Amino acid sequence: MNFVAWGLLFIQFIFDLSILLGLLFFDDKTVIKNQNEHRCNKGKRKSTVYLFIALFNESKGIKNTLDWFSKFLSSDVQLVLVTTEKEKRVFGENKTLQRINSLLSLSNYASLPITVVNYPFLKGNKGAQLNYAIRQLDKLMPDDYILVYDADSRPDLKSIDELSRIIQTKRPNVIQQSSLYIGNYDVSSPYMKVEALFESIRAMGLERRNYLVDCKMKLDT
Incomplete structure (x- = not known):
């Protein structure tokens, strides 16, 4: 048993040391x-940035999410909300989708580039929702970018601008x-x-x- 404890302690030490070095x-x-x-890749079309948010049981807080992410939106930065029918299986109705449709009918959201994709299956996790939404979005081009956030994410107001600048100038494959x-x-x-x-x-x-x-x-x- 002592060997196991010392082994786990050594692994934790190496892990903590790697963080310290970082x-x-x-x-x-x-x-x-x-x-x-x-190096910049010049001559390409300007990429569109899509903010993807997979939602499950977020009807109570979705207005706060919409209000925050709406600050970033433009013709080059668009929002994609991905609801799921799994809510019907769990709660009896898709409250999140109902709430979103109600909010988007208001004038302050009507002109914003917001797309709602409803995952139609009763089973499937966040990854399944996102993959389904990507397949359904015909306007996605190969050189566009998808940024994935949660409903309770609150990126800094300058964060999306900086990511957009990196995307337009550096053309990275992936951004973390x-x-x-x-x-x-x-x-x-x-x-x-x-x-x-x-x-x-x-x-x-x-x-x-x-x-x-x-x-x-x-x-x-």
């Missing part, structure tokens, strides 16, 4: 240097946007504050480092 060496200067090594879990830190419980700190450390020390290492490997090949 925080120490993969800083903003490294990110900027990495970005400068990319790391999260900092400190937006409501002051009003969180002590437990959630600790959780937020650990998640933010992981995002900056592990996810960010993996992104840079992956980009470096692609640039070197």
Whole structure:
């Protein structure tokens, strides 16, 4: 039993050490240097950015989601809400879809580029919803981009602008946007504050480092 405990302790030590190294060496200067090594693909059409949000049992909070993401929308940034009929199996009716249809009939949403795709099956997870929506969206072009968020995601107001700039100039294959879990830190419980700190450390020390290492490997090949 002691060998198992020591083995688990060693694995945890290596994991924590990798996060610490990521925080120490993969800083903003490294990110900027990495970005400068990319080359622009000129001559292509301007890509459209689609914000995909898969929804399940979000009827109570969907207005807040709509209000937040509506701030980013334009002809080049469009919103796709993906509801699911699984709500009927679980709750007896698709309340989220009903609520969205009610909201979109209001004048302040009518002119916005918002598309609703309803996943028609009673079984299927978030991934199944997103894959179905992609297949149904005829207007998607090969050089367009899909950014996936949750209903409770609240990206910074400058975040989508920065992602759009990267997309139009760098044309990356994939973008991973790391999260900092400190937006409501002051009003969180002590437990959630600790959780937020650990998640933010992981995002900056592990996810960010993996992104840079992956980009470096692609640039070197």
